[in-house]
Amino acid sequence: MEHLAENSLPSEASAAGDARNPEMPPPLLILTELNPMAIIEGVMLDDGFKADEEILSCGQMRETCPHCPSTHLQLVLRQKAVKLAHLFCPQCTRCYHATYEDGSPALALP
Numbered sequence: 001m002e003h004l005a006e007n008s009l010p011s012e013a014s015a016a017g018d019a020r021n022p023e024m025p026p027p028l029l030i031l032t033e034l035n036p037m038a039i040i041e042g043v044m045l046d047d048g049f050k051a052d053e054e055i056l057s058c059g060q061m062r063e064t065c066p067h068c069p070s071t072h073l074q075l076v077l078r079q080k081a082v083k084l085a086h087l088f089c090p091q092c093t094r095c096y097h098a099t100y101e102d103g104s105p106a107l108a109l110p
């Protein structure tokens, strides 16, 4: 009986040691509320924070706002009036810093 060795190539995942199970949920982000005044050029008004410049968001996140369960946070990267990448809630205008469970920053960019 002959074995077909050429058909049993080692899988790429087994060598790396971080085989990702596609059924595993993505890692949860830990959200820490930020003072928008500290990271965005703008003013605090009675109805929320108002940035000096229009803030461009880069897309909607899977995470929802801790204060607005039905509102998904938006990713905001550094730009003219924004000093730090963060997650923004368009509902309550809160800003959040996101880290992984191990404390490493989730929005760190080179």
Ligand SMILES: [Zn+2]
Pocket: 065, 066, 067, 068, 071, 089, 090, 091, 092, 093, 094
């Ligand atoms: Zn909110």
